[in-house]
Amino acid sequence: MLTLIHDHKFLTTRQLQALAFTHHASELSAARTTRRVLQRLHRERLLASLPRRVGGMYGGAENPTWHLAPTGYRLHYLASGGADDELPRRIREPSERTVKHCLAVADARIAVEETARETGDVLVVRIVTEPDNWRRYTDSMGTTEVLKPDLELVTRTSDEHGHYEDRWFLEVDLSTEHPPVIVRQCQQYEAYRRTGQEQDRTGVFPLVVWVVRTTARTQRLARAIRAARRLDTGLFRVITGEQLPALIRGGVGGEL
DNA sequence: TACTCTGGATCTGTAAACTT
DNA sequence: AAGTTTACAGATCCAGAGTA
Numbered sequence: 001m002l003t004l005i006h007d008h009k010f011l012t013t014r015q016l017q018a019l020a021f022t023h024h025a026s027e028l029s030a031a032r033t034t035r036r037v038l039q040r041l042h043r044e045r046l047l048a049s050l051p052r053r054v055g056g057m058y059g060g061a062e063n064p065t066w067h068l069a070p071t072g073y074r075l076h077y078l079a080s081g082g083a084d085d086e087l088p089r090r091i092r093e094p095s096e097r098t099v100k101h102c103l104a105v106a107d108a109r110i111a112v113e114e115t116a117r118e119t120g121d122v123l124v125v126r127i128v129t130e131p132d133n134w135r136r137y138t139d140s141m142g143t144t145e146v147l148k149p150d151l152e153l154v155t156r157t158s159d160e161h162g163h164y165e166d167r168w169f170l171e172v173d174l175s176t177e178h179p180p181v182i183v184r185q186c187q188q189y190e191a192y193r194r195t196g197q198e199q200d201r202t203g204v205f206p207l208v209v210w211v212v213r214t215t216a217r218t219q220r221l222a223r224a225i226r227a228a229r230r231l232d233t234g235l236f237r238v239i240t241g242e243q244l245p246a247l248i249r250g251g252v253g254g255e256l
Numbered sequence: 257t258a259c260t261c262t263g264g265a266t267c268t269g270t271a272a273a274c275t276t
Numbered sequence: 277a278a279g280t281t282t283a284c285a286g287a288t289c290c291a292g293a294g295t296a
Contacts, residue, residue: 013285024262024263025262025263025264026263026264028263028264029262029263029264030263031285031286032262032263032264032286033261033262033263035285035286035287036261036262039286052285053270053271061269061270061283061284061285061286062284062285063284063285064285
């Protein structure tokens with residue numbers, strides 16, 4: 001639980017249920033168990049939750065959003081061998097936008113894992129969150145850049161001819177950025193691809209998938225990417241969240 | 257034996273919107 | 277002005293299963 005929350009920065013009770021309590025007799029029972037475990041971790045001061053709306057015009061209460069408390073950081077740091085990041089720094093108040101984005105990235109991960117679990121025809125080999133999935137490279141100007149995908153994903157599909165391993169970089173878009181900003185980020189992927197670093201390591205370059213909210217947005221972004229100069233459109237795909245399961249089941253095919 | 261975990265059933269708390 | 281509706285997370289009770 002601590003690792004999941006550490007990796008995603010923020011997770012809701014429901015998301016933790018979907019990620020960690022998947023073999024219960026009923027959804028209700030899974031939810032109850034999730035709550036009990038979170039309560040315990042909260043009581044031990046390992047977790048804290050953000051303020052949430054309770055009652056009101058939309059009815060019910062908002063699902064709690066959890067993050068690690070300082071003790072939780074410390075414990076995770078010790079449990080993970082103290083290897084991956086520095087000791088707990090002061091936790092500063094996150095912006096609502098940051099939280100929403102973290103939760104949306106987690107939703108994408110959940111969609112992928114649920115697809116794998118429910119269909120059985122795709123296997124999740126690796127899923128890496130920030131900052132472990134960052135890629136450092138030197139661009140054509142000689143400056144050091146860092147590529148920061150929202151999620152790095154390796155999946156495996158099988159058919160009668162054998163296994164196929166697919167690699168992906170996922171970017172989750174909540175329509176908060178203007179298309180030129182998205183295009184600039186695509187150019188960063190393109191620049192990284194030109195270094196050949198990734199291909200040297202794994203043989204292929206991952207497909208960069210923009211996961212957006214609406215079909216109108218897919219069209220806007222796809223148009224912007226196609227219109228951009230020096231951008232290999234075969235490298236990118238823009239889809240809605242609903243299309244994500246189909247995409248990873250089908251492997252990399254089709255076009256922008 | 258003694259403790260913990262699980263899961264079904266049912267009850268509470270909450271506050272804006274709606275009704276009377 | 278007062279009461280009711282709404283919708284959901286969460287609380288509580290409890291029996292049966294699991295475990296040391």
